[in-house]
Amino acid sequence: MSTLSINPAQDWPAADTVTAPVVQTQGLGRVVDDRVILRDIGLTLPRGGFLALLGANGAGKSTLLFCLATLTPATSGRLLLFGREVKKDAARLRARIGMISHQAMLYRDLPALENLTFFGRLYGVARPAQKAAELLEMVKLADWRYEPPKNFSRGMLQRLAIARSLMHDPDLLLADEPFTGLDVRASRQLEDLLRQLHGAGKTIILTHHNIAQSLELAGRVVVLRRGRVALDAPTGSPALAQSVEEILVS
Amino acid sequence: MSRVWSQIAVLAGKDLAIEARTRQTLGLVVVLGILIIVVLGLGLGPQQMAPAPAPGMGGAAAAGATPGAAPGAAPGAAPGAAPGVAALWVAYLFAGVLCFEGSMAVERHDGALAGLLLAPVDRGVLYLAKLVTNLVLMLVLALVLTPVAVLLFGFDLSPAPGSFAAIMAISFVGLAAVGTLFAAVVSSSRLQGGLLAMAIFPVSLPLVMTSTQMLIRLFGQKSASGLSGLGILLAFDVIYLVAGWLAFELVLEP
Numbered sequence: 001m002s003t004l005s006i007n008p009a010q011d012w013p014a015a016d017t018v019t020a021p022v023v024q025t026q027g028l029g030r031v032v033d034d035r036v037i038l039r040d041i042g043l044t045l046p047r048g049g050f051l052a053l054l055g056a057n058g059a060g061k062s063t064l065l066f067c068l069a070t071l072t073p074a075t076s077g078r079l080l081l082f083g084r085e086v087k088k089d090a091a092r093l094r095a096r097i098g099m100i101s102h103q104a105m106l107y108r109d110l111p112a113l114e115n116l117t118f119f120g121r122l123y124g125v126a127r128p129a130q131k132a133a134e135l136l137e138m139v140k141l142a143d144w145r146y147e148p149p150k151n152f153s154r155g156m157l158q159r160l161a162i163a164r165s166l167m168h169d170p171d172l173l174l175a176d177e178p179f180t181g182l183d184v185r186a187s188r189q190l191e192d193l194l195r196q197l198h199g200a201g202k203t204i205i206l207t208h209h210n211i212a213q214s215l216e217l218a219g220r221v222v223v224l225r226r227g228r229v230a231l232d233a234p235t236g237s238p239a240l241a242q243s244v245e246e247i248l249v250s
Numbered sequence: 251m252s253r254v255w256s257q258i259a260v261l262a263g264k265d266l267a268i269e270a271r272t273r274q275t276l277g278l279v280v281v282l283g284i285l286i287i288v289v290l291g292l293g294l295g296p297q298q299m300a301p302a303p304a305p306g307m308g309g310a311a312a313a314g315a316t317p318g319a320a321p322g323a324a325p326g327a328a329p330g331a332a333p334g335v336a337a338l339w340v341a342y343l344f345a346g347v348l349c350f351e352g353s354m355a356v357e358r359h360d361g362a363l364a365g366l367l368l369a370p371v372d373r374g375v376l377y378l379a380k381l382v383t384n385l386v387l388m389l390v391l392a393l394v395l396t397p398v399a400v401l402l403f404g405f406d407l408s409p410a411p412g413s414f415a416a417i418m419a420i421s422f423v424g425l426a427a428v429g430t431l432f433a434a435v436v437s438s439s440r441l442q443g444g445l446l447a448m449a450i451f452p453v454s455l456p457l458v459m460t461s462t463q464m465l466i467r468l469f470g471q472k473s474a475s476g477l478s479g480l481g482i483l484l485a486f487d488v489i490y491l492v493a494g495w496l497a498f499e500l501v502l503e504p
Contacts, residue, residue, distance in 0.1 A: 071367055095370040103361030105368070109272050110264070121260045122369045124253075148271075149360070164365065 020083025021046050022172050022203040023068060027077035029227075030063055037063045039227045041077070045205070047171070050198045052218035052235070053207045056248050059224040061207040065176045068205065069099050081172070095123060098170035102180035104161040106149045112136060112160055113145040116167055123168035135163035139193070155186025162193055173197060175206040179213070191217060211244050223247050257371050261379030266386060268356055275352030276390060279345035283395045286344055290337040291402045331469040334403030339462050341395050342388070342425070343454070347447045349387040350429035353380055354437040363502065373499035377430060381494070384426040392418060410468055417468070420483045421461040427490035428454050431497060438503045457486045 023045040030038040038060045045051055055061045066072035067079060070090040079086045081093045099105070106115050113132050120128025136142045139159035149157055158178060165173060175194070179187050194217060198204055208214045215221060215235045223231040223244055230247045233240055269275055357363035366376065396418075400407055407414050432449045439445075460479040467478075 069368060071364060091370045091372060093370075094368055097368065099364075099368055101361060101364070103364070105361045105365030107264070107268060107356065107362050108359050109268050109356075114267065118260065118264045119365065119369065122257065122366075122371060124370075 024080040028074050029076035031075045050204045050218045052214035052221045055224035060227040096171045098165035099174040100161045100165045100178045101176040104157045108150040111146045120167045139163045154181045173204045258379045262382040265383040279348045283341040283345040286341040331405040332466045334399050334405040335465040338399045350433035353383050354433040374495040377494050377498035381430045424457045424486040431494040435501045
């Protein structure tokens with residue numbers, strides 16, 4: 001079980017260390033055109049944690065994930081990844097982050113192998129073609145290596161997206177509603193993959209709308225409501241699903 | 251520094267590999283460019299078009315002997331040079347806009363841009379890579395359109411082919427610098443369609459006018475002052491390259 005703790009007032013480590021938490025935020029906020037998207041988010045996620053981030057549509061889940069991915073800047077507060085300030089070191093930190101979303105983030109006309117090899121080269125991966133072939137084997141798409149993603153089913157596309165996100169062997173995996181549009185079989189395969197990755201020591205943050213599935217996968221759950229943390233608890237409690245549901249429908 | 255160059259090569263190589271597979275952009279812009287030149291040629295009238303070569307004479311020699319120079323051209327100006335250069339630039343501009351749009355559109359499918367922005371690559375490098383892609387596309391475009399205009403308008407490039415190539419290369423860098431930046435701005439907004447052309451045309455007017463006048467002086471009037479606008483072109487290139495490098499981070503949104 002992960003040991004996420006929320007403590008906005010905590011002191012910050014002076015330097016990056018191997019043991020620094022993967023994610024630390026303090027008073028993190030984002031305001032767009034006077035509209036508050038995120039407000040005073042403070043959380044710390046240690047290495048190897050698996051956090052489910054839940055919330056209704058528009059609660060700020062994806063924005064928070066995009067902030068953590070360094071794709072969207074926060075307008076207030078601090079964000080440290082691996083003990084380093086994101087504002088100062090974003091480009092280098094990106095090399096340690098992988099992201100999957102309901103969009104594949106792939107080039108639809110480029111064959112699967114070339115797609116992965118391209119991203120591998122961009123991240124400076126040694127022998128990118130070989131690594132791409134290994135990952136295609138892992139996600140059971142080796143037979144489709146020369147096919148472009150535009151010919152893939154939704155489930156295959158999501159598996160290929162996972163392979164893309166793992167090309168550079170990231171320490172932190174951000175999964176933004178990755179189950180969207182998947183059938184039961186593909187959903188189960190994705191679950192298994194996430195479990196494997198967590199078992200291999202990856203730190204994972206997952207946003208999702210399925211409460212039961214989220215609580216089953218993650219070690220801890222954070223529920224956002226109108227951009228604020230409304231609930232933070234370890235999973236495993238039988239009454240947790242109902243508490244989460246009450247917040248989501250309130 | 252070598253990492254930057256290799257990242258540019260990887261990024262531009264990806265764009266060109268996609269274009270080689272789909273031919274979505276080039277197929278369209280080449281046809282559009284040729285159509286523009288032909289329609290302008292027909293619209294300007296037969297006196298601006300390439301004259302039929304006299305028996306035993308080359309087309310260019312015949313053009314020089316034809317008393318049908320462009321209106322306003324200096325005495326002794328080669329006919330067809332001014333309208334030919336103008337038609338070429340109109341074709342480059344419109345087809346160029348489609349190139350810029352096409353090269354950015356690749357990033358908008360399936361959230362590919364977010365995947366790119368997640369990579370540990372400086373945003374300025376992304377800008378330069380897109381610029382290289384656009385320059386390669388425009389070079390291919392020029393290799394097709396220039397002979398068409400030369401044949402149709404009958405102007406002779408042989409007196410200064412190097413100067414023509416140099417002026418066009420410098421102009422293309424400026425046009426692509428503006429186009430790459432504005433294509434990113436427009437693709438990040440919900441307003442697309444003709445907005446890119448409306449943004450690029452006024453901004454690139456100094457470049458297009460200077461380049462056109464230089465080419466007309468060079469080929470129409472065969473003037474030694476043909477390269478006198480070079481400073482303006484180079485200044486335009488530098489200003490928009492620096493602006494693009496610095497501003498690309500601000501205009502790219504996943």
